[in-house]
Amino acid sequence: MLNIFLLACFSYIVYVVALPFINDGGFVDIAEAYFIGFDDAGASRNANFWVTSSDYYAKMFSGSIIALIGPTFSEAIKRPVYFPFFFESLIFVGYILYYLILGIILQVKLKSISQYFLFMLFYVIVLTMIMHYPFGVFNSGSALRYRAAFYHIFIILPVFMYYYLKARKPTIKPE
Numbered sequence: 001m002l003n004i005f006l007l008a009c010f011s012y013i014v015y016v017v018a019l020p021f022i023n024d025g026g027f028v029d030i031a032e033a034y035f036i037g038f039d040d041a042g043a044s045r046n047a048n049f050w051v052t053s054s055d056y057y058a059k060m061f062s063g064s065i066i067a068l069i070g071p072t073f074s075e076a077i078k079r080p081v082y083f084p085f086f087f088e089s090l091i092f093v094g095y096i097l098y099y100l101i102l103g104i105i106l107q108v109k110l111k112s113i114s115q116y117f118l119f120m121l122f123y124v125i126v127l128t129m130i131m132h133y134p135f136g137v138f139n140s141g142s143a144l145r146y147r148a149a150f151y152h153i154f155i156i157l158p159v160f161m162y163y164y165l166k167a168r169k170p171t172i173k174p175e
Helices: 002-022 027-037 060-069 073-078 080-110 114-136 138-168
Strands: none
Touching: 027 073, 060 080, 060 138, 073 080, 080 114, 080 138, 114 138
């Protein structure tokens, strides 16, 4: 009980001391100055990607693709330093699509659909892209930085699923 009381007293003292910095002329002004300063760097994408409240959902598909790729071709043209990252993103997306398409073709040949493949495709890849969408759509550097957190999922899982499907025996139903 004494620990809770001491924690409450300490929290109140910190609050009273920090209050002038949080209000006018303090933390809020510093935070706004940082935001305005970074806005002039020109590294961010169009800040008007979401204009209305429904744009988050309406632009989810295109925004997820943009966030996954990172720097777009037009950004690489404007700033040539982005070209290596743009090409790396193309290789990354091409690798994912290659194994996903191989998995789909294999399932068509086997005439069966794997629930594991659909689970991997939707719950892992699509939902991870949607989760990454708000973080990567406004800044290509952030898109690359945060994408690095799920490289292992996007690189290993499609290959694993392809070889899992390849090892499956087709189910033959008696006529």
